[in-house]
Amino acid sequence: MSVLDVLRRVSEPIARISRRPPPPDDGELFDDEFQRKLEYLAIVSRRVFAGRLRAERRTKKSGSGVEFADHRDYAPGDDFRSLDWNVYQRFGRLLVRLFEEEEDLSIYLVIDASSSMAFSSQRKFRYAQRLTAALAYVGLANLDRITIVATTDRVEERMPTARGKARIFKVFQFLRGLEPAGTTDLGDAMKTFVAQHKRRGLVVLLSDLYDPHGFERGINVLRYNKFEPFVLHVVDESEGGPKLTGDVRIYDCETGEERDVTVTPKVLSQFKASYQSYLAEVRKFCTDRQVPYVPAEVSVPFDDLVLRVLRRGGFLT
Amino acid sequence: MHFYGLPGSTLIAIGAAGAVAIVSLYVLKLRRRPVPVPFVRIWQRILREKEATSLFSQLKRLLSLLVQLALLALLVLALGDPRGFASNKARNVVVLVDASASMKAVDVASALNPNYARIDAAKDEVKRLVRGLGGSDRMLIAQMDAGVTPLSTMTGEVADLDQAVSLVRATDSRADFPRALRFAADVLLGLSSPEIVIVSDGNLGEPRDAAGEVHLGQVAVSFVPIGKGGRNIAITGFSVRRYPLDRDRYEVMLDLYNASKEPEEIELNLLGDGNFVDVTKLKLNPGERLPRFYPNLSGARRTLEATIKPVSGGHDDLPADDHAYALLPDQRRIRVLCVTRGNTYLEASLLLTTYLDVTYVAPSDYPVKAQSFDVTIFDDVTPPVAEGSGSVFYLDPSGESSPVKVDPAPLVNVGFDTLDKKSPFLRWTAVDDVYVGRAHRLIPEPGDKVIGASEKGALLLTGRRAGRRFLALGFNPKDSDFVLRIAWPLFVLNVLTEFVAEDPSYLSSFRTGEVWHVAVPTLSDEVWLSAPGAPSPKRVPVQDGRAVYLGLDAGFYTLEAGPRGAAVKSEFAANLADADESAIEPVAALTVDGKTTGAVEGFHVGVRSEWWIALLLLAVAITTVEWATYHRRITV
Numbered sequence: 001m002s003v004l005d006v007l008r009r010v011s012e013p014i015a016r017i018s019r020r021p022p023p024p025d026d027g028e029l030f031d032d033e034f035q036r037k038l039e040y041l042a043i044v045s046r047r048v049f050a051g052r053l054r055a056e057r058r059t060k061k062s063g064s065g066v067e068f069a070d071h072r073d074y075a076p077g078d079d080f081r082s083l084d085w086n087v088y089q090r091f092g093r094l095l096v097r098l099f100e101e102e103e104d105l106s107i108y109l110v111i112d113a114s115s116s117m118a119f120s121s122q123r124k125f126r127y128a129q130r131l132t133a134a135l136a137y138v139g140l141a142n143l144d145r146i147t148i149v150a151t152t153d154r155v156e157e158r159m160p161t162a163r164g165k166a167r168i169f170k171v172f173q174f175l176r177g178l179e180p181a182g183t184t185d186l187g188d189a190m191k192t193f194v195a196q197h198k199r200r201g202l203v204v205l206l207s208d209l210y211d212p213h214g215f216e217r218g219i220n221v222l223r224y225n226k227f228e229p230f231v232l233h234v235v236d237e238s239e240g241g242p243k244l245t246g247d248v249r250i251y252d253c254e255t256g257e258e259r260d261v262t263v264t265p266k267v268l269s270q271f272k273a274s275y276q277s278y279l280a281e282v283r284k285f286c287t288d289r290q291v292p293y294v295p296a297e298v299s300v301p302f303d304d305l306v307l308r309v310l311r312r313g314g315f316l317t
Numbered sequence: 318m319h320f321y322g323l324p325g326s327t328l329i330a331i332g333a334a335g336a337v338a339i340v341s342l343y344v345l346k347l348r349r350r351p352v353p354v355p356f357v358r359i360w361q362r363i364l365r366e367k368e369a370t371s372l373f374s375q376l377k378r379l380l381s382l383l384v385q386l387a388l389l390a391l392l393v394l395a396l397g398d399p400r401g402f403a404s405n406k407a408r409n410v411v412v413l414v415d416a417s418a419s420m421k422a423v424d425v426a427s428a429l430n431p432n433y434a435r436i437d438a439a440k441d442e443v444k445r446l447v448r449g450l451g452g453s454d455r456m457l458i459a460q461m462d463a464g465v466t467p468l469s470t471m472t473g474e475v476a477d478l479d480q481a482v483s484l485v486r487a488t489d490s491r492a493d494f495p496r497a498l499r500f501a502a503d504v505l506l507g508l509s510s511p512e513i514v515i516v517s518d519g520n521l522g523e524p525r526d527a528a529g530e531v532h533l534g535q536v537a538v539s540f541v542p543i544g545k546g547g548r549n550i551a552i553t554g555f556s557v558r559r560y561p562l563d564r565d566r567y568e569v570m571l572d573l574y575n576a577s578k579e580p581e582e583i584e585l586n587l588l589g590d591g592n593f594v595d596v597t598k599l600k601l602n603p604g605e606r607l608p609r610f611y612p613n614l615s616g617a618r619r620t621l622e623a624t625i626k627p628v629s630g631g632h633d634d635l636p637a638d639d640h641a642y643a644l645l646p647d648q649r650r651i652r653v654l655c656v657t658r659g660n661t662y663l664e665a666s667l668l669l670t671t672y673l674d675v676t677y678v679a680p681s682d683y684p685v686k687a688q689s690f691d692v693t694i695f696d697d698v699t700p701p702v703a704e705g706s707g708s709v710f711y712l713d714p715s716g717e718s719s720p721v722k723v724d725p726a727p728l729v730n731v732g733f734d735t736l737d738k739k740s741p742f743l744r745w746t747a748v749d750d751v752y753v754g755r756a757h758r759l760i761p762e763p764g765d766k767v768i769g770a771s772e773k774g775a776l777l778l779t780g781r782r783a784g785r786r787f788l789a790l791g792f793n794p795k796d797s798d799f800v801l802r803i804a805w806p807l808f809v810l811n812v813l814t815e816f817v818a819e820d821p822s823y824l825s826s827f828r829t830g831e832v833w834h835v836a837v838p839t840l841s842d843e844v845w846l847s848a849p850g851a852p853s854p855k856r857v858p859v860q861d862g863r864a865v866y867l868g869l870d871a872g873f874y875t876l877e878a879g880p881r882g883a884a885v886k887s888e889f890a891a892n893l894a895d896a897d898e899s900a901i902e903p904v905a906a907l908t909v910d911g912k913t914t915g916a917v918e919g920f921h922v923g924v925r926s927e928w929w930i931a932l933l934l935l936a937v938a939i940t941t942v943e944w945a946t947y948h949r950r951i952t953v
Contacts, residue, residue: 119355210356239355249349252357259357259364260349270363278359 042141106201118180153185186218240275395932407453409508415517417492424546449920463490463830488869490830495526519904540914547902555641575601589617642890643825657696662800708816724758731771746804756792
């Protein structure tokens with residue numbers, strides 16, 4: 001046996017190890033089953049909105065479309081071709097014909113990536129990730145402009161605007177890269193968001209709305225800046241009935257704020273009521289302001305929820 | 318209030334340590350477990366309401382600590398076993414449990430428990446009395462047999478009294494009732510509400526001893542009768558002896574007694590060394606005593622045992638007296654060295670018994686090498702005594718090697734003017750008128766004992782020299798008419814048997830319930846006695862060469878004298894042999910100090926009111942309440 005044979009024998013196991021396939025990726029979040037469901041949702045979404053053409057969402061912005069929208073007085077500099085001569089003949093006024101501009105919809109998927117979303121083994125955050133991916137796929141399939149933004153008390157991450165189904169893997173990659181951390185401040189985060197995104201559109205806010213500064217601020221910021229907020233309230237019902245007993249010191253997983261509590265059945269009952277009251281407050285706020293609101297209970301399969309969202313309206317319309 | 322449990326300093330130490338531990342644990346308990354929540358603001362809404370009651374909550378927490386400290390205090394108090402001051406009603410009771418042989422009767426046995434004896438019934442009765450003691454009552458339990466043995470102190474502790482009851486054991490002796498009563502009276506002297514409870518079958522005899530009748534004064538006496546049957550036949554006497562001149566043969570004396578109210582047909586078996594020697598069927602009338610004499614028996618070398626049993630089968634109510642034991646004297650041959658120039662009279666006397674191995678040597682051949690002897694007889698010679706010579710019998714000693722000084726001036730025409738007739742050397746002899754033609758006066762040394770002397774001086778004396786026994790006769794027997802008398806061979810035989818500790822008055826068996834003085838075969842003071850049924854030998858004291866022991870059990874005993882491993886063993890037997898004890902018919906009532914004893918009163922199960930039990934129950938109750946309220950978050 002030569003020295004080369006010995007070296008070959010020694011190197012064989014090392015070579016075998018080096019030829020091994022790389023460890024599997026995190027297939028649980030966006031596995032094949034998930035992708036099949038996305039395709040199903042895309043088909044269903046087309047059926048729901050049958051008859052509509054691609055990119056025919058009207059915007060309030062008047063432009064070069066073919067469908068008449070309104071008249072306005074002529075101002076110097078306007079295109080003469082837009083003057084409505086018939087009106088001028090009948091009323092003697094120079095009015096410019098306005099047409100609704102047909103453009104593709106901008107959909108912003110804002111996912112809350114704060115620490116509270118990671119509570120209970122990241123159930124809420126993973127659920128929000130899947131929802132985001134599903135909605136993004138439906139949007140991409142309908143040739144909408146999809147932008148995903150991860151926020152805490154600021155805008156943490158942003159996926160550049162994408163369009164077309166082929167970009168879904170980019171969405172997956174972006175979502176996989178998110179790690180929930182930090183505190184929630186939807187107000188500040190949305191201020192940053194609207195400053196960064198001049199193109200108005202639908203803003204789907206996926207959050208548990210555990211904002212110490214008040215969840216209202218963030219939604220109002222969107223409303224006041226002409227965005228169309230759509231609230232997907234990620235809810236884990238188990239948080240409304242914690243399995244606690246005895247003397248405990250509770251602390252906020254985001255802020256670290258502490259309180260001493262002696263948990264008794266009565267206190268637990270009061271907490272449940274308080275939790276439900278909080279959910280009702282969120283719902284009432286959104287309803288009063290005509291902000292579409294859908295509670296996203298993590299125990300509900302995400303595809304069912306997506307269909308509910310689609311049927312709820314306000315999304316993809 | 319008195320504390321009968323742990324001492325006060327210990328209680329304080331335990332209380333302090335417990336308090337520190339409780340407070341520490343309490344502080345640790347108050348350390349809250351940190352728990353993360355997703356949004357503390359939801360909790361804050363309800364906590365605002367709770368804060369309003371925080372002061373009350375603090376008070377409840379303090380209450381919880383106080384409850385636990387109270388719990389500790391109760392437990393520490395319970396460890397102290399507090400009792401109230403003994404009231405006038407508190408009784409002091411001495412229980413005398415009859416442990417005589419009659420308590421071995423199984424007339425109270427049942428089919429389920431055929432070995433249940435009167436002593437077991439007595440122990441059960443005493444246990445019931447213990448359970449019925451009042452909270453402040455105290456009791457002492459004593460076993461009453463040939464002696465009185467207190468088995469406990471005067472105490473109210475049930476555990477100690479139960480332990481004492483378990484130590485009660487029936488013996489093969491009769492009960493010394495007067496002594497037991499005097500003991501109880503002494504114990505109760507000066508105590509409040511004194512009471513004696515006698516648990517017995519009533520066969521105790523009169524409460525009278527050498528000092529007269531026992532007077533108990535104000536001491537109350539109660540009687541718990543035990544037993545219900547009286548059918549018993551017994552061996553009340555058993556002895557055996559070898560014939561002095563024919564040691565192969567022996568004679569046996571038996572005494573039988575029918576204590577029943579009915580005639581009994583019995584089979585009497587005599588066993589020698591475990592083999593049947595004789596079987597006889599007899600009929601005894603009620604109350605009849607029947608002595609039996611068996612002469613000229615043979616076939617046993619060491620042990621004899623007599624047993625009786627009803628012809629109808631089974632056994633009577635008291636099997637303990639259906640056996641009797643005896644031990645035959647040792648049959649070992651005596652090795653005798655006779656240093657003589659020839660003495661027909663001496664040789665003739667040594668031919669009288671076949672149990673002698675006699676070696677004759679001329680004075681010039683003494684000592685005999687590589688041999689040892691039990692007795693050496695120096696006939697008209699006095700050489701230095703060599704090793705292995707055993708005890709020495711001098712006939713007319715003289716010279717420097719004589720154990721006693723000998724007056725060289727001869728005494729003429731003398732006789733024994735004074736004699737120690739109780740001396741074993743002179744047993745069964747008549748030597749008062751022995752004529753001695755020529756003798757020499759022996760001069761005794763301190764410690765020597767003169768057995769026979771003329772007016773002119775000692776002629777026969779014994780003593781010890783260098784640990785060796787000797788007997789010196791101050792004249793040559795041939796110079797007297799002693800050799801012509803029948804006393805001569807008996808005297809020689811007495812000398813030999815005495816020197817080898819063979820006593821013709823050997824006791825074939827001792828009687829139980831008496832103090833025995835058993836001959837120790839060596840000079841050692843270290844003597845161990847193995848009683849029948851005893852798990853291990855017991856060392857006994859030795860007085861005047863005899864082991865002293867209060868024997869309570871019938872059977873064969875083994876005596877070991879000397880250091881372990883090199884001890885010399887000897888055996889002896891003991892028998893109940895007590896007709897009064899064999900009369901086992903129970904007595905319904907006793908008469909003590911002129912009064913008939915009554916039944917026991919005031920012993921009811923459950924009347925004890927020891928505080929520690931109540932304290933413990935209270936502690937358990939508080940623990941339960943604390944546990945329940947704590948887990949329902951009432952006291953937190």
